[in-house]
Amino acid sequence: MRMLASAERRRRYQPWADDVRAKLRSTDLLLLRALIPPAGYVPDFLTPPPDGTGPRKIAEELEMVRATPGERFVAEVSWMAADPGTPPTWRQEAVSLHRHLLAQPAQALARVTEQLHTYWTLALEPHWRQLYGGLQSDIRSRMKVIESSGAAPVFSSLHPRIAWRQQELTVRSAYDYQEDLGGRGIVLVPSVFCRPEVLTMTPPQQSMIVYPGPGVEGVWNRHASDRPSPLAALLGSVRSAVLEALMVPASTGDLAEAIHVTPGAISQHIAVLRDCDLVTSRRHGRRVIHSLTETGEALVAGVVASGAGRFSA
Structure with a gap:
């Protein structure tokens, strides 16, 4: 959001930035914007750090934000509002919103979490x-x-x-x-x-x-190729879809839901891909999480970089 607010910085990410700004024009993100100044301190509760247990789903991340203790919320918002590194004009424009946030921290947290979810859905989820x-x-x-x-x-x-x-x-x-x-x-x-x-x-x-x-800016080529995926020609449509979906580690159930096949079919394809050293699996609590091996990642990354992958932006 900070990057999108800067004409100079967002040039690196066009045309994605133009597309997202158009989507956000009619979207209420007022309270969230009041927590993200153009420069200076951003409240830490908005960015829960990784805990080393593996990737979390967006719902888990948002719940961590929603569960921020009220006293921590007040302390961090107050620090941001007084931070000399934050532009004075921005602080003046946002002062009434900051008072509202500090007066009702529980309600503000719930609303900010909703707005974070909205932002994720419009701006990031399609490209994640x-x-x-x-x-x-x-x-x-x-x-x-x-x-x-x-x-x-x-x-x-x-x-x-x-x-x-x-x-x-x-x-x-x-x-x-x-x-x-x-x-x-x-x-x-x-x-x-x-x-x-x-x-x-x-x-x-x-x-x-x-x-x-x-090198991450290279993903913003929005003009996906109409050619069939080379992975599909090599491995078949389901196995290529599994590999591309595993750019984000996922469980069998997650893959079945994303690709619209049965969990049993996913398990069979995972077994073949694991034997080919393209996928690895590990137990995480009650779930088994699958992820790409280094070889699998290189294979998929090459296809996505060429603009031919099914998840091209």
């Missing part, structure tokens, strides 16, 4: 498989570097504003903050939209750095 696939590729490549060379090269390559020296991680920022993490770790989050910024979340929340994911 391509976006997630590109971000997952970045995570995989950095994990390889960690396994072979340790964490230092990964931190040093994230962004020019990020440096790692003598066990100290430094992020150049307008804010002055220092913390000993004490072994609590830090979550690295590649982002499609944050360029050119680097965003941070600090204790008492889970420490997090959001950095621009490389």
Whole structure:
């Protein structure tokens, strides 16, 4: 939303940005916009950090926002409203909305969550498989570097504003903050939209750095090819659809619902794809989550990059 508000920044994402702005013109996102200034602090409760248990569904993410304690909501909105890094003109225009948010935090949270869901549905959901696939590729490549060379090269390559020296991680920022993490770790989050910024979340929340994911803007080619998918010609329509759907890890039931075949059929196709080292499966609670292997990801990424995949934007 911050990127869309900037004519200079959104040029990188056209024509997607033009399409989304047209959809949002008649949509009530007033309270949500009042929490996202053009610059400066954005309340942390809007961005729940990953917890290491695997991908969460959007409904789970939204429920985490809705469940924000009232006192935390008030503290973070108050901080944002007084942040000197937020443009004064924007603060003046939003002051009545901020008073409304602070006066009724429970009702405000419910409404903000609804508006987040609306924004997701209009702007991101139609493109999420391509976006997630590109971000997952970045995570995989950095994990390889960690396994072979340790964490230092990964931190040093994230962004020019990020440096790692003598066990100290430094992020150049307008804010002055220092913390000993004490072994609590830090979550690295590649982002499609944050360029050119680097965003941070600090204790008492889970420490997090959001950095621009490389090459992700290339997914905004909205002119999908009319050619049949090469994957379908190679593997058949259902197996190619399974692979493309697994750009986001999913359960058997999720895949059956998305592709409109029975769970039994999905299980049979997953077994074949697993034998070919294109898919891997792991149990997560009561569900089995399937995801692409490195080979499967490379295969699907090549098709999507060519504009021939069924999920092309």
